[in-house]
Amino acid sequence: MRLILYITTLLCACSCYAQEYAFPPNFQFGVATAAYQVEGGWNSSGKGENIWDRLTHTRSELITDGSNGDIACDTYNKAIEDVQLLKSLGVDFYRFSFSWSRILPTGTANKINPDGIRYYNEMIDELLANGIKPFATMYHWDLPQPLQELGGWPNSVIADLFADYANVLYENFGDRIKDWITFNEVGVFCGGGYESASMAPAYNGAGFGVYLCGHTVLRAHGKAYRLYESKYKASQGGRVGITIDSGWYEPASESPVDIEAAETAIQMGFGWFAHPIFSTDGDYPPVMKQRIAQKSAEEGFSRSRLPEFTSEEIAEIRGSSDFFGLNHYTTNRCTIIPDGWGTPPSQWTDAGALCSQDADWEPSASSWLKVVPWGFRKLLVWIKNEYNNPEVVVTENGFSDRGELRDCRRINYYNSYLEQLLKAIHEDGCNVSGYTAWSFMDNFEWMRGFTERFGLYYVDFNDPNRPRTPKMSYYVYKNILATKRVDWKYSPDSFDECEF
Ligand code: GBE
Numbered sequence: 001m002r003l004i005l006y007i008t009t010l011l012c013a014c015s016c017y018a019q020e021y022a023f024p025p026n027f028q029f030g031v032a033t034a035a036y037q038v039e040g041g042w043n044s045s046g047k048g049e050n051i052w053d054r055l056t057h058t059r060s061e062l063i064t065d066g067s068n069g070d071i072a073c074d075t076y077n078k079a080i081e082d083v084q085l086l087k088s089l090g091v092d093f094y095r096f097s098f099s100w101s102r103i104l105p106t107g108t109a110n111k112i113n114p115d116g117i118r119y120y121n122e123m124i125d126e127l128l129a130n131g132i133k134p135f136a137t138m139y140h141w142d143l144p145q146p147l148q149e150l151g152g153w154p155n156s157v158i159a160d161l162f163a164d165y166a167n168v169l170y171e172n173f174g175d176r177i178k179d180w181i182t183f184n185e186v187g188v189f190c191g192g193g194y195e196s197a198s199m200a201p202a203y204n205g206a207g208f209g210v211y212l213c214g215h216t217v218l219r220a221h222g223k224a225y226r227l228y229e230s231k232y233k234a235s236q237g238g239r240v241g242i243t244i245d246s247g248w249y250e251p252a253s254e255s256p257v258d259i260e261a262a263e264t265a266i267q268m269g270f271g272w273f274a275h276p277i278f279s280t281d282g283d284y285p286p287v288m289k290q291r292i293a294q295k296s297a298e299e300g301f302s303r304s305r306l307p308e309f310t311s312e313e314i315a316e317i318r319g320s321s322d323f324f325g326l327n328h329y330t331t332n333r334c335t336i337i338p339d340g341w342g343t344p345p346s347q348w349t350d351a352g353a354l355c356s357q358d359a360d361w362e363p364s365a366s367s368w369l370k371v372v373p374w375g376f377r378k379l380l381v382w383i384k385n386e387y388n389n390p391e392v393v394v395t396e397n398g399f400s401d402r403g404e405l406r407d408c409r410r411i412n413y414y415n416s417y418l419e420q421l422l423k424a425i426h427e428d429g430c431n432v433s434g435y436t437a438w439s440f441m442d443n444f445e446w447m448r449g450f451t452e453r454f455g456l457y458y459v460d461f462n463d464p465n466r467p468r469t470p471k472m473s474y475y476v477y478k479n480i481l482a483t484k485r486v487d488w489k490y491s492p493d494s495f496d497e498c499e500f
Helices: 002-019 051-058 075-089 114-129 145-149 158-173 186-194 209-236 256-278 286-298 311-317 347-351 373-386 408-426 472-483
Strands: 028-032 093-097 133-139 179-184 239-245 248-251 324-327 331-336 353-356 392-396 432-438 457-459 468-470
Touching: 028 133, 028 392, 028 472, 051 145, 075 114, 075 472, 093 179, 093 432, 114 133, 114 158, 133 158, 158 179, 158 209, 179 186, 179 209, 186 209, 186 239, 186 256, 209 239, 209 256, 209 311, 239 256, 239 392, 248 256, 248 373, 256 286, 256 311, 256 331, 256 347, 256 353, 256 373, 286 347, 324 373, 347 353, 373 408, 408 432, 408 472
Parallel strands: 028 093, 028 432, 093 133, 133 179, 179 239, 239 324, 248 331, 324 392, 392 432
Antiparallel strands: 331 353, 457 468
């Protein structure tokens, strides 16, 4: 009897090992938020106005529920108590972003707001006192309004002003912050802000403003990286990276045309930023330069709508990231665009790809987000092959619903995506060193206001105290962090089990 038991245990140990990989011992886990989405305190103690303050206050009809981030999760007043919530979750790091306007009310570094420095100092000290590493993003979409008045990111001057801002951050916080992200999802805020008008400053500059924005941001990133390298790295010993967002782009069929459309889409959506920084040659992807130049000529422009880098800029930007920050949520299938589709100039007619999602993919509360776990693994393998297996930190991944506490669909999302991540690490040899759940708590979901919720904590936005309540997924994530494994059977006592 004992022998049989022994043999079955052994067998199980072997076969379970094959399916249930563990995260490597030094793998880092965290949760993320962004300043405008959680802080509130929009005009407290000297903070200046930014483009999201302006957009939500003057064009509230663009926000699904007409809401804004004036108070949001009130993290401006609750940062210290929130650290206890992070501690009980067991994260290695907390990814948050600095509000540029809270530090520099006018956007320029000649005037620093002491309360901004105080606020972040207190939060950083509290995190460190509780054994949690601060992982800081410098820019998560909230440009100071005065810089927008100068044209915002399409104005190349903003690159230098960003480097000045980065300098203030390194100088004040770099003694304690060792992990920096310059920008969150460049392609997304340039696209939303200057192509499709779906984010602040909601300007429609399709096929033009969007590339000017991206160009300034890449230059700004290069400057901020080199500044750290030359002035701070030796004494502070941290690292600086960038976060790029990408879905996976699957060809709609096996036809060579669709395969090419999907590859062009990923090069021009993701390679747009990844290629200048992570490829051996630097600069924009060749296919991107070639296509936009050709389309521009056909459309009667006297030069390409995609700006050119000088050779000094190419060299400054190439290799300017100590890790690859990746935000990933979902997948699309791409085919070639039919003749006459869309209105040029635009990013998508430039790319010549038409991407959409399958009707039977599991939905979320966000129209763009479908549950497609295998796309995550394919994207990680693509990055490995394309950019010589860089160290990847997954800086966001998560699922939206309407805020239910027994959030089985979010648990399903995390378990399935993390399983694919484990396969990418163990079977494909992808060099992934960390993972971040979006989000720590429900927050202001940009144009969707408070209607789409991504939190591990539920936040009651009708209660002035903004109480946070752990959802079922909070316990599941906590268990993953504690055991370094995905366990579909794990169910916290306080909830009825989910059926998967
Ligand atoms: C991240 O972006 C952001 O970094 C984070 O701030 C945000 O809260 C989180 O995702 C969840 O969205 O008309 O509905 O199709 C879609 C993820 C806009 C990438 C949403 C812009 C997803 C890119 C507009 N998308 N976002 S529409």
